[in-house]
Amino acid sequence: MNQALDALIAAIHQAPRSGVFAVTGGGSGLLSSLLGVGGASATVLEAIVPYAVRSLHEWLGMAPAQACSDETARSIAMRAFLRAVELGGDFGFAVTASLATTRPKRGALRAHLAFQDAMSTRTWRLDFEGSAGDRPEQERELAAVAVEALGQALDVGDAPRVPGTHAQGDEALAELMLGKRGRVRDVVFDAVLPGAFNPVHDGHRRMRADAERRLGRRVGYELSIANVDKPPLDYRELNSRLEQFEAGEVLLTNAPTFVDKARTLGGVVFVVGTDTMKRVAEPRYYGGVEVRDAAVEELATLGCRFLVYGRLDAGVFATLSDLALPAALADISSGVPESEFRNDLSSTALRLPP
Numbered sequence: 043m044n045q046a047l048d049a050l051i052a053a054i055h056q057a058p059r060s061g062v063f064a065v066t067g068g069g070s071g072l073l074s075s076l077l078g079v080g081g082a083s084a085t086v087l088e089a090i091v092p093y094a095v096r097s098l099h100e101w102l103g104m105a106p107a108q109a110c111s112d113e114t115a116r117s118i119a120m121r122a123f124l125r126a127v128e129l130g131g132d133f134g135f136a137v138t139a140s141l142a143t144t145r146p147k148r149g150a151l152r153a154h155l156a157f158q159d160a161m162s163t164r165t166w167r168l169d170f171e172g173s174a175g176d177r178p179e180q181e182r183e184l185a186a187v188a189v190e191a192l193g194q195a196l197d198v199g200d201a202p203r204v205p206g207t208h209a210q211g212d213e214a215l216a217e218l219m220l221g222k223r224g225r226v227r228d229v230v231f232d233a234v235l236p237g238a239f240n241p242v243h244d245g246h247r248r249m250r251a252d253a254e255r256r257l258g259r260r261v262g263y264e265l266s267i268a269n270v271d272k273p274p275l276d277y278r279e280l281n282s283r284l285e286q287f288e289a290g291e292v293l294l295t296n297a298p299t300f301v302d303k304a305r306t307l308g309g310v311v312f313v314v315g316t317d318t319m320k321r322v323a324e325p326r327y328y329g330g331v332e333v334r335d336a337a338v339e340e341l342a343t344l345g346c347r348f349l350v351y352g353r354l355d356a357g358v359f360a361t362l363s364d365l366a367l368p369a370a371l372a373d374i375s376s377g378v379p380e381s382e383f384r385n386d387l388s389s390t391a392l393r394l395p396p
Contacts, residue, residue, distance in 0.1 A: 047189055048079055053198040054189070055081030061133035061159075062122040063089045066098055067110055068139030068153060071185030072192075087129045090122075104272050110140040112154050112165055119156035119163075120273040127220065133159040133195070137188055141170070142177040153184050157195040160216040163276040166191045166206040209277035218267060218296050219274060224306035227293045231262035233311035233349070234293070236303065236318075239265055242286040245387035249351055252383050253313040257349065261313055262291055268298040270327065299327075300346075301337045309345025315353040316360045319375070322348070323367050338370045348375040354386045 054076070063073060063086060073089050076082050092101040099105045101121060106114040115138045122134025139153035151170040156163070168187050170180050191206065193199025211219070214226045235250050246263070253261045265283060267275045274296075275283070284292065297303040300312065300322055314322075321327055328334040348371075352361035362377025 047075070047186055050189055050193045050199050051076060051079040052081065054193055054196055055079065055085050057085070057196045057198050059133060059196050060085055060087050060126070060129075060131040061135055062087050062126040062129065062131060063135050064092060064101065064118045064122045065089075065137040066092050066118070066139070067137075068141040068181060069137030069155075069184055069188060071181045072137060072188040075185050075189055087126055087131045092118075102273060110138045110149075110152065110154060112156075112167065114138050115154035115156035116158070116163060116165060116276045116278060117273045119158040120276050123158040123160075124274070133157060135188075135192055135195075137184070139180075139184060141180045141184075151180065153187075155188055155191050157191065158276055159195075160220055161211050162195075163209045163278045164191070164195050164206060165278070166202060166204050168204045207278065209281050211277045211280075215277070215280070215294075218294060221296055224297060224302075225293055225295045229262060229290050229293050231264075231293065231307075231310065232259040233257055233261040233313055234264040234303075234307065235261055235313040236264040236266065236300075238269075239263065239283050239286060241283075243387045245385040248385050249313060249315075249383070252351075252378070253311075253349055256378070257311060259311075261311075262293055263287060264293055264295060264303065264307070266295045266297050266303070268296050268302075270298045299337075301340055304341050304344045304346045311347045311349055313349045313351070315351050316362060316365060317353045317355060319348065319350050319362065319365060319367070323365065323371055335368065335370065338368065338374075342370065342374050346374065350375055350377045351383060352378065352380050354388075359384065359386075 065072060070091060076086055092098040098109060102117055106117065108114060115136050118136035118138060119134045122136055126132060126134050136156045137153060140149065140151055142151060153168045155166040168184060187202050187204055190199060190202035194201050217223045218226050233253060235246065237246065250261050267280060295303060295306050297306045325331045325334045328337055350362040352359055359380060361380055362375060
């Protein structure tokens with residue numbers, strides 16, 4: 043490591059910030075560089091190398107579509123950030139790389155880096171050209187760029203030699219992400235259509251309009267930054283999804299489950315599809331039948347109900363009457379017949395390449 047980078051690392055260690063680092067596929071040189079300069083204990087709370095496929099899946103809590111990608115780097119950084127908060131720190135830093143190795147590689151040799159804290163999401167991409175067979179040189183270059191990127195994120199250094207992106211939150215969103223509040227946006231709805239909205243499509247719009255007509259009340263969209271199966275939404279992803287909505291038609295929560303949503307929003311009507319309703323009824327999402335039944339009882343006690351629309355499932359259109367629900371859940375649910383509403387659009391299908 044050269045003197046300029048050593049000086050930058052020293053400045054990083056002197057900054058009043060600490061975090062968790064996670065690297066996979068490459069990038070271990072960043073850890074060696076940070077730990078090789080005195081004062082590293084002020085910066086590095088924990089470092090993890092989820093190198094095996096299973097290890098990465100367990101770290102993320104899901105199987106990413108691609109191990110080396112901008113999206114995966116952001117997900118790893120988010121997990122690292124949440125772990126850092128548990129340890130008293132305030133940021134997560136991730137590297138996921140596809141470097142030269144002994145077997146053929148699909149795609150370009152590259153690395154994606156990401157930084158996450160309560161107020162921002164930053165990413166960088168490094169492409170390797172002309173050194174396809176030189177793994178040590180790639181590791182050295184990646185370590186240098188990662189140190190520069192970390193220095194920029196911590197406001198102790200200039201921008202690194204590679205381009206990057208920066209998505210910003212605000213104090214309210216930071217409190218939501220940290221679990222200090224359950225919702226943001228000063229809008230109140232008696233009924234909500236929850237979803238990931240990746241993307242919003244005509245099916246969502248039509249379902250919402252139909253629900254407003256049936257219920258005789260305003261229906262809002264509810265987007266939770268937290269997810270049972272995935273890391274929370276980072277600011278890059280969150281800002282992109284919010285741009286799809288008009289002012290006043292969506293509220294944000296930190297409520298991954300319907301019980302969490304009910305505790306946050308009160309006795310609302312949840313407007314859902316049969317695919318979602320099946321998950322509400324599935325004991326494995328709760329850890330057992332007794333826990334599920336207690337959750338359904340709490341939903342009923344809070345005054346919540348479900349308005350259920352049919353969805354296409356494995357080529358078959360299913361409505362509420364086709365579902366085997368526990369009696370207590372069926373009692374607080376009403377269905378919309380296929381003859382009155384059907385729309386087979388899905389966000390998943392829209393995300394698939396043509």
